[in-house]
Amino acid sequence: MNIELHDISRVYGESRALHSLNLSIGESVRVLALIGPSGGGKSTLLRLLGGLEVPDTGEIRIGGKNLPKDEAGLLAHRRANGYVFQSFNLFPHLDASSNVALPLIKVHGRGESEARSLAQASLERFGLGAHARKFPAELSGGQQQRVALARAIVSKPKLLLLDEPTSALDPEMTSEVLEVVAELCRDGQEIILATHEMGFARAVADQIVFLDEGSISETGPPDQLFDRPTHEVVKRFLGKVMRW
């Protein structure tokens, strides 16, 4: 996916969310997982990569090009990529089909009927064909997240950014959403995923980045990072979360 971070910092008022981050992700990496304790900077980094926020210092280069900082450039960047949050992704006043189709029509310039059939296909792919006319409030949390995924990928994004997409779900729904994400990974979709699901990160990711207190403690391929962590913080964190 060819991403480079040079000296990236992000400050919210008094607190530093990211501390001069430097990172280089090679072309061979298709799925990148961000792990680490809550408040470590995973979401902030995703927001910067997705163009939802601008870093206070530093440059992000994706595919050799600097990520723009002006509103028009950021808009174009957001339109080229897909994004799924932890929860409340969907527009509650629109049914599943419209949630997927509306951005296609208004942002990507598709015709109404073309957008509808693309939306239907995308929903069917994730096992939601029968729920197209339902409103978010009529869907389970897992179904809502799958609709959000269907909406994020229907415009064929270059990068799919997932910010803890299963953190608000129970184990059963979590696995139904991870199933879908795993399928996207198998299909070659480039994904950056922030997650607390260590087993899943290990299974799908080509590279893991461990973020703690706004800095990268360690990064490497999953087997290396999970089996032979070198950084003390990473060892302690993995020891804690893998214990049960």
Place this chain on the structure above:
Amino acid sequence: MTHFFDRPLVKKALPWLLVFLLGVSFSFFLFVLLTHDYHWSRVGKYWGNLVRGWGLTIGLSAVALLLSTLFAAILTAGQLSRLAPARWLSRCYVEVIRGTPLLVQIMIGSYMMANALGIDNKLGEGMVILSAFSAAYLSEIFRAGIESIPLSQRISAMAVGFTPTQTYRYVIIPQTIRRILPATAGQFANLVKDSSLLYVIGLPEFTSQAREVHSNSYAGFAVYLPLAIGYLILTIPISLWTRRMEERFRYEH
């Protein structure tokens, strides 16, 4: 020792006592209305005046309703604007209008402002004053409605690539409408009723006509009862219409 109102018997009996009291008051009210000796015949030749006044109230309210909505939208945009002077100006306007009685505004608007501008058109003045008054209340309803939409909706809209305008058009406004319908309908009904105060500048609307008929015919309640019913005929449909709109905009079942 349990509190008096927490005792089981009292707890059971209290709602029924309230229903009973309400029933008695209502019956008394009906009794007064029904047994009153109305002088319907005295209204006789004046029915036309009442109907004309009613018609003027309808027309006046309809125009003021549209004008005030339009003006309220501008005020709301001002209140939510990134430009500080726009925010201050709209805020000041809303506070001044909400902090003074409509009757005073009507007199200042008509006798001072319109006079100073050399305008002598009671109907126009009435519509503008009423719209200006109602817009302040409407804009507060609109603003609170927009601000009640969670930030996550804006961020989601941003993430799917909507521009700020598209975010308002397709995400914020549709959800806001559903939330503000009841309060907006209430304000619309208020506007219809508040138009009755325009009798003070001699605008021959419904209430003004009723007062005149009353003093000419000595018909007493025979004038005021149709007056009340005339307003109800206008305000009840507003309330019914909102119920239907609420149904239409419902998305959480």
